[in-house]
Amino acid sequence: MWRTSAFLLALAATSSFAASIPNARRSAKPVGKRQSTIVPQNDNTTSYAVDGTxxxxxxxxxxxxxxxxxxISDEEDSPELFFWFFPSENPAAENEITIWLNxxxxxxSLEGLFQENGPVLWQWGTFKPVRNPWSWHNLTNMLYVEQPVGTGFTTGEPTATNEEMAADQFLGFFKNFVDTFGFHERSIYxxxxxxxxxxxxxxxxxMFDAEDTTYYNLxxxxxxDPSLSEDIIQEEIPAxxxxxxxxPLLNLNESFLEDIHDRADACNFTSFxxxxxxxxxxxxxxxxEESEECGLWGDILDAEFLINPCFxxxxITDTxxxxxxxxxxxxxxxYTPPGASVYFNRSDVQEAINAPVGATWALCSDGVLDQDTSPETALSVLPGVIEQTNKTIIxxxxxxxxxxxxxxLLAIQNMTWEGEQGFQSEPADPFFVPYHEDQSVASLAGAGVMGTTHTERGLTWIExxxxxxxLPQFVPSAMYRQLEFxxxxxxxxxxxxxxxxLQTQ
Structure with a gap:
């Protein structure tokens, strides 16, 4: 989830985590009815075990x-990040860990777990949670992490003011996670x-700068759908x-359409x-340069809310x-209707997953990286990361x-990696999702050609x-294939x- 513009910031969740709530980590308990476990059981691992039933x-x-x-560190009273880890029974996953971040x-990141690619799905407007046949833990060991400090169930005051500080927090957490579970020298995705x-x-x-594959073998x-560049590049110019x-889906009237086209021309967005x-x-x-006159993205949004109050x-297909x-x-x-409760704010849920009981959990918390001073990634660290990984997918x-x-795509075309700027050829190859037999009406997913793709110099673009x-929430089969890649x-x-x-064939 991405929060941007004054409008969305005003509407976003405003409850922040109460750092004074004590750690409610459970003592050792059984993992459920299974006769054997994937993760070796010891005093460190069993204290985190969740009963799957x-x-x-x-x-x-x-x-x-x-x-x-x-x-996040070995210091006394260190801030702590909340995680939920699902080991995979897939033999191909034995020596790897895949990290998921919202x-x-x-x-x-519990949003990703509960509504996108975890083993349990409770989607918008549905009656009850259901099993997810497209769960990514069918393929790989999945680690969901709430970060930086200040997010979700994490403890401590949010102090990170840039991405470097947030990354340092994460690496400290991940080192402790690896030591606790004995997952040294695993391949990281x-x-x-x-x-x-x-x-x-x-x-x-x-991770690359650490030069330590014992912990950070990325x-x-x-x-x-990432934030790569300034809002004017990713929102205003292509609006x-x-x-x-x-x-026709947006249903904007002719006079409004004429106005935004004239303004796009005057702001040089069309020629750009x-x-x-x-x-x-x-x-x-x-x-x-951004200006009020060229704020097309927000004006289009305001117009859409008049036509479709549930835009x-x-x-954008929702009504x-x-x-x-x-x-x-x-x-x-x-939106919380009268009488409803947010799932992860329930004390019985918090107790079941070893979260701080009594904590106030919000899907999105204020006060986290409010003044992020780090340069946009397409113009700073991302090109070097593309060059050092075996594969990068956008x-x-x-x-x-x-x-x-x-x-x-504009951000990619302004990025230089492996000695060349942008893609040299326009993305045009078909992105194909295998045909399959759906297991349940509750988890239907598409197949066939579902978009376009292109790969150059270690970077793959998929639209x-x-x-x-x-994407994992709305097109789970498409993202399952992308994870396989x-x-x-x-x-x-x-x-x-x-x-x-076999789970999805």
Whole structure:
């Protein structure tokens, strides 16, 4: 999840974590009814064990998992990050860990776990949690982390003012996690969405700088609908072409359309795209200046709310009514109907997952990296990370209005890696998702050609048609195939080979 503009910041969740709540980590307890475990059991690991049969409202065993608070340093009273780890039964995952991060800043990775790619799904407007056949832990060992300090169940005051500080916190946490569970020298993959487009490249850069493969043996990364560059690049300049692309769906009147096109021309946005969104690019892009007159993205948003009061910036195909979200944030604004409760604010849920009992949990917390002083990743650390990884994926949904796909391509075309700027050829290859037999009406997912893709010099771009901001939530099968590619289980996202696991065939 990404929070931007004064409008969305005003609507975002405002409850921040109460740091004074004591650590409620549970003592050793059984992992459930399984006769054996994937993770070696000792005093360190069993204290984090979660009974997969005891999650409130969940009427199935979610399997072996471990959750709780882990300090970011060895200092007394160190701040702690909350994590939830799901080991995989897939033999191919034995020597790897995949880390998942949501964005914000200050938005919890439990969103990704509970509504995107974890073993349990409780989607907007649905009756109950269901088993997720597209869970990423079918493929790899999955670690979900709430970070930086100040997010979700984390303890301590948020002190990070830039991405380098947040990355340092994460590396301290991850070193303690590896030591606790004995996961040394494992291959590391990192995936995340939205503001994680800032988190992940800086964390990756810090891992490479550490030169310590015992703890930080980073292989590849995947950035989903990511923040890569300034808002004017990823929101303002491509806003009018976005309206043109979606035309009838947005239903804007002729006089408004004429006005925004005239303003896009006057602000040089139209000529900017014509000049710089080409393959190969002509050279470095000048950074346009932002102004109130050229604030097209926000004006389009205001107009859409008049037409569709339930307009969802994360997936523009949504219409009224607003669906109840068990995490409290089902789209453009926070919404909790009378009598409802946010799942992770329930004390029985907190006790079941070794979270601080009585804590106030919010999907997105204020006060986290409010004044992020680090340069945008496409113009700083990301090119070097692309050069040092075996593979980097940037993937984007076309129905996302919070960050626009054309904006991500503009950021790529202004980025230089491996001695060349941008892609030399326009993305045009078909992105293919294997045909499959769906296991349940509750987890239907598409197949066939679902977008376009392109790879050059270690960077793969994937554009997914009709998909919103949270890609694993909206197109789970498409993201399952992309994860297989990230992990090296398939050679290309253009191939028509079946999925590599039995769970989804």
């Amino acid at each position: 005891s999650l409130p409202e969940v009427d199935f065993d979610v399997g072996e998992s471990y959750a709780g608070l882990m300090p 964005g914000g800043p200050g938005c919890s 990192i995936a995340g969405e939205s503001y994680a487009g800032k988190y992940i490249p800086y964390i990756s850069n810090a 292989e590849s990364i995947m950035l989903i 009018v072409p976005f309206v043109d692309y979606w035309g 795209i014509e000049t710089y969104l080409v393959f190969p690019p002509p050279g470095p892009m000048p950074m346009p 969802n910036v994360y997936r 009224c009514p607003v669906l109840w979200d068990v995490l409290g944030f089902p789209g453009s604004f926070e 993937t984007h949904g076309t129905a996302d209005y919070i960050l626009l796909a054309q904006g991500s 997914v048609n009709m998909a919103g901001h949270m 990230l992990l090296g289980r398939v050679e290309s996202v253009t191939e028509d080979t079946p999925f590599t696991t």
